Amino acid sequence: MSAARPPVLQPGATIGILGGGQLGRMLALAAAQLGFHCHVYAAEDADSPAFDVVQTWICAPYEDRAQLAGFADGVDLITYEFENVPAETVDFLAARRAVLPGPAVLARTQDRLIEKSFIAGLDIATAPFAAVSSPAELAAAADAIGLPAVLKTRRLGYDGKGQAMIPGNGDPLRAWDTLGRAPAILEGFVPFEREISAVVARSRDGHLQSFDIAENEHRDHILKLSRVPAAIAPNVAAQAHEIAARIANAFDYVGVLAVEMFVVREGSDTSVLVNEIAPRVHNSGHWTLDGCSVSQFEQHIRAVAGWPLAAPMRWADVEMTNLIGAEVHDYARWLGVPGAAVHLYGKDEARPGRKMGHVTRVLPRTL
């Protein structure tokens, strides 16, 4: 099914990007720096942020095989900015052009149950979880895991979508109703001390380069703030790096991968649980554009192109703040903040919950 081994790209080659959001936009900007052309394929929104920084783009459904075939013909290899590209789309493309990271990665990360089972199979800790596909399974899962717990649809969840919190005295069935009784998993609620993420790049020949661990704050289930380095002990950071590396290796991954984790303290013990995997560049790695010698976007392009990875050097402590919805109107204030780098994604409508831009503050000790 899969196409021939991907070629090592030469400058001037064309990289196809599936998805036209801000991640695709920043991937395209990084690819341009390295002398590549990009074609972007995105569904639904002719105003996609990534279209604005490339010469060639296609706005068509992911089921439009004629458009997909034309896209594949026009590029040297294909990557993606988000993990919810339909499997059929990726399979169709992969038969024509190399897709990196490989389609098998998507199959494992598009479904929370498969993803969690895969992680558990690597002997990596997660919150307790159980499959839910019937009222009886739901009741059994709630009994086994206990409440409070979180019910999540197996597919198509991001930024808190497809999730329902079930409080200690809540009704699991009512929660499942709010999710339309879609196939789901029930996850034990983890009283975490902090949320962190590891962003790691893996090259075609299996070399790994990790960025420093970020500490993340969410608001309304959307990432609001990342701080680097995370305020964690060196052994906890080492554990987080090791987990991300183990996952990347198990996937035989090529590109940038992010792993979101919880740091949990029980007495004097601290442990790290994996929350979820993003087989792509990740919001918690945006700080690398300004605070580091190489960005996650450039690392991803280097990896998929078959080029060597760079060894990241971080310049200082860093804080990344998302500009969500109307917060984008704060850009003018941010422009005057020392060490702040403002990134706006070129989206017209500042709808609530929409990621409109971000700001990285680089904080040398002298500031």
Add this chain to the structure above:
Amino acid sequence: MSAARPPVLQPGATIGILGGGQLGRMLALAAAQLGFHCHVYAAEDADSPAFDVVQTWICAPYEDRAQLAGFADGVDLITYEFENVPAETVDFLAARRAVLPGPAVLARTQDRLIEKSFIAGLDIATAPFAAVSSPAELAAAADAIGLPAVLKTRRLGYDGKGQAMIPGNGDPLRAWDTLGRAPAILEGFVPFEREISAVVARSRDGHLQSFDIAENEHRDHILKLSRVPAAIAPNVAAQAHEIAARIANAFDYVGVLAVEMFVVREGSDTSVLVNEIAPRVHNSGHWTLDGCSVSQFEQHIRAVAGWPLAAPMRWADVEMTNLIGAEVHDYARWLGVPGAAVHLYGKDEARPGRKMGHVTRVLPRTL
């Protein structure tokens, strides 16, 4: 003649860029980061590097008034990547849309005689110079200035084009013949200790932000290497900054301006002479993309947009190397150099003397 005061741009506004080379490309990339769209207008080369990173571009002669008018109508303001846009083109555009830096700056920097006279009028030292428009003037100039000297056409010179060195025993008239007897200036040869450049940004409200002084090495009249900071005494750096600021203020300049200078030592005295002004982002400022909290390209966009400038913070010592002609094929070696950031401009043909890319090495003391 000039249009109304330029508007303060909002994110989503469109900036027109005259010129489609690597400087225009990097300006467009910086504008995208800040949420702007760019239109590029360039003559002659449909493969211009800047076209590849924008949605809209025009490849047409600078004399095509219909195309120019359409370009002006489609943008909120206009800037440029090079100073040799014909004055008639700029005047035509400026009557329709604000052009920044202002057209008067171009008028003063397109002609070496006018430029040098302007600098001298500010009481800033230059090499001795004299106008040459006839054999008699040439003979008088050579007498007054002495040989060796450099004969330069008044217009359209860059990267050593339009220049002829006259050695101590040389024949000025023969040198002038090689330049087609175009109107020229004769400049005294300066036995400089080093070449430096000051890159400064000036906002619409007259605020200045300077980047650290770069030390430059040329090869075959083309910039090969810039090192930052320059190995000069603090008082020499202060003098260089002050000269650039004085020029920017005298122009009532808006945007990024570069001033190339010679450091000349006579006995224990060190003095700074201005060689030339570039009313634009400059090759010796490329290091700011990787070694600094804000790049010269972003500063230029901020300035012309009417936005506040950022205060640059340099992360470490920096060395920028141009990849000229076939040197671009070294990119693969550079990818593996610690702290090196590779920039390729997407040019197809690696002709001798053509700037194909550059590499910035950031050199923290720990490396």
